[in-house]
Amino acid sequence: xxEMIPTxxxxxxxxxxxxxxxGIGSFFGILPGTGGLIASFMAYAVxxxxxxxxxxxxxxxxxxxxxxxxxxxxxxxxxxxxxxxLGIPGSPxxxxxxxxxxxxxxxxxxxxxxxxADLFWGLIMSFWIGNLMLLVLNIPLxxxxxxxxxxxxxxxxxxxxMFVCIGVFSVQNAAFDVWLVVVFGFLGYFMRVLxxxxxxxxxxxxxxxxxxxxxxxxxxxxxxxxxxFIYHPISGTILGITAALLMFPIxxxxxxxxxxxxxxxxxS
Numbered sequence: 001x002x003e004m005i006p007t008x009x010x011x012x013x014x015x016x017x018x019x020x021x022x023g024i025g026s027f028f029g030i031l032p033g034t035g036g037l038i039a040s041f042m043a044y045a046v047x048x049x050x051x052x053x054x055x056x057x058x059x060x061x062x063x064x065x066x067x068x069x070x071x072x073x074x075x076x077x078x079x080x081x082x083x084x085x086l087g088i089p090g091s092p093x094x095x096x097x098x099x100x101x102x103x104x105x106x107x108x109x110x111x112x113x114x115x116x117a118d119l120f121w122g123l124i125m126s127f128w129i130g131n132l133m134l135l136v137l138n139i140p141l142x143x144x145x146x147x148x149x150x151x152x153x154x155x156x157x158x159x160x161x162m163f164v165c166i167g168v169f170s171v172q173n174a175a176f177d178v179w180l181v182v183v184f185g186f187l188g189y190f191m192r193v194l195x196x197x198x199x200x201x202x203x204x205x206x207x208x209x210x211x212x213x214x215x216x217x218x219x220x221x222x223x224x225x226x227x228x229f230i231y232h233p234i235s236g237t238i239l240g241i242t243a244a245l246l247m248f249p250i251x252x253x254x255x256x257x258x259x260x261x262x263x264x265x266x267x268s
Contacts, residue, residue, distance in 0.1 A: 014066045017047050021067035025074030030082060036075035043071035049245055052252070077127065084108050084120070161185075 006014065021043040028039035047067040048057045057064045082088040087108040089095035101108055106116060113120045168177045191201070222228035229235040 010062055013062055017063040017067035018070045020046060021070030022074045025071030026078045029075035029078030036072035039071040039075035040068035043067040046245065050248060080123070084112055085110055
């Protein structure tokens, strides 16, 4: 228990990533069909982008743990907003919950909080109870999770590959899909050797088809006008934030260069 208590330095380094991760998770949780997985990878990518020491990520940096977990938790909670108010599931879990509500003749919508206030506020209280139950269950089982992580790689990796191949083959019953796993496995190995980050690739695989579909829909609605992404407040804000994140490393590199030159000039 004593080792679980964060130090003062851990708290200082976790506050910023925790707030940014919660904001990213809340944003992606409200969007229909995204879920906590995308929010987690996005939070990790943002933290690595804004960090002054990105080389620590992947080697035990607490920011790389706090931000994705905060984003995942925030996305799971805010996914209830489109599900309960609009009837649009925010994640696969919310789709299951939506089907359960419909089976019990409960129609999600703006009037749900008024017509079924007991259900709504009972759901809110379940958030508190669920988090307390997670603490009660997970804290005594920390030793078990650590032992799972201590499984030797020569036993863990073949088991993971076996289950991945079984899952891929079961989708279409095609051996070609298994060979694709082998090819992309080698590609992932070379990417790791060359120090390519995995988070942007995973985000591209998950969000790529969704972005293409929505882009074509936006082009149809705007009659091919690309400026529609700038004129509308939500898309314009997202583009502005993206541009700021892309420009931040350049400004940071220039600032470090000026600081290094000033230090060298002062010492000389």
